[in-house]
Structure formats: structure tokens, C-alpha cells
Amino acid sequence: MKTILVLEDEPPVMDVLRRVLKGYAIWEATSAEQALARFLDNHRHIDLLFSELALRVSSGIYVALLLRSEVPDLKVILASRYPPWVWNSDFGDVARLGDKAVAILPKPLVPEQILETVQGFIGPAEEAEAHLGCRGSSASSGATKLPMRSAPNLVYTVRPPDVGCSQCG
Numbered sequence: 017m018k019t020i021l022v023l024e025d026e027p028p029v030m031d032v033l034r035r036v037l038k039g040y041a042i043w044e045a046t047s048a049e050q051a052l053a054r055f056l057d058n059h060r061h062i063d064l065l066f067s068e069l070a071l072r073v074s075s076g077i078y079v080a081l082l083l084r085s086e087v088p089d090l091k092v093i094l095a096s097r098y099p100p101w102v103w104n105s106d107f108g109d110v111a112r113l114g115d116k117a118v119a120i121l122p123k124p125l126v127p128e129q130i131l132e133t134v135q136g137f138i139g140p141a142e143e144a145e146a147h148l149g150c151r152g153s154s155a156s157s158g159a160t161k162l163p164m165r166s167a168p169n170l171v172y173t174v175r176p177p178d179v180g181c182s183q184c185g
Contacts, residue, residue, distance in 0.1 A: 017041040018138050023051045023067035023079060036127045039141025048074035060086050063138045069096035077110055091137040097123035
């Protein structure tokens with residue numbers, strides 16, 4: 017089974033990622049330290065890192081660089097609510113990851129965009145599972161608002177696409 021290490025410190029966002037990535041083996045972490053421990057505990061087998069760019073104590077770039085020191089061809093997806101000029105100045109040098117096998121998804125996250133990006137890097141999940149964003153799913157009825165603990169005045173809005181996903185049409 018294809019394995020994704022998901023590093024996200026906001027529980028509501030982790031819930032969405034868990035649903036979108038159904039069918040993949042997911043190792044969940046809420047901190048850089050926990051992500052590194054999961055990586056080492058599982059014998060360094062990982063197909064993809066999906067990480068929040070800005071963590072409370074560290075950054076997704078830092079974690080990706082550490083993991084790539086062990087797995088040089090590791091594919092990385094970072095999610096950020098910040099504009100591109102902030103990525104290098106405040107969270108580390110994203111260019112150090114190179115442009116090969118790296119994607120940065122803007123927040124609010126769109127379930128179909130998450131799934132398409134993941135599948136573009138590691139292929140479809142091995143199990144045929146319903147996924148968030150399809151016309152037939154219960155999630156397609158409207159946007160999901162996700163308040164952030166760290167900034168209560170900000171709210172992620174995860175919205176399903178207006179049309180069916182690329183798998184379901």
C-alpha cells in the first residue's frame with residue numbers, strides 16, 4: 017500500500033485529509049518531532065510527505081529536508097495559506113527542496129486538487145474508495161468551514177468542486 021506521512025497541526029484539516037486520502041496508508045503527525053519519529057519507527061518507508069508549511073514550532077520545509085536526507089527521491093506536498101514571497105523569508109528556503117517532486121497547494125485546500133496532486137506523484141490508492149469531492153459524495157453539498165485553533169479569527173473553507181472529480185466525471 018502506498019504510504020503518506022501527513023504532518024498537520026490543525027485537527028479539522030487532518031480530518032479532511034484523512035477522508036480525501038482514504039485508500040492510502042496514512043501516518044499522522046501533529047509536530048515535526050512526531051513526524052520524524054513516525055518515519056524512523058516505520059523503517060524509513062514513505063512514498064509522500066504531505067505537510068503544512070507553517071507549523072507552530074518548525075516548518076514543513078525543515079521536515080522535508082530532514083526526510084530527504086534519508087530518502088533523496090521523496091515526493092513532497094506542502095500546504096500554505098501564505099503567499100509565495102513569505103515561504104522563503106519566514107519558513108526556510110523552499111528552493112532547497114528543488115523543483116522535482118515538490119508541490120505547494122494553497123489554502124483553503126480543495127479536496128479534488130489534493131487528490132489529483134497526490135495521484136500525480138504516487139498514483140491512485142490501491143483500494144477503490146469513494147473520495148471527497150465526487151458528485152455522489154455527501155461532502156459535495158457545500159463548503160466545510162474549519163476554524164483554526166491557533167488563529168480563531170481565521171477559518172479554512174474546504175469547498176468541493178462545482179463539477180464531478182476526474183475519476184467520477
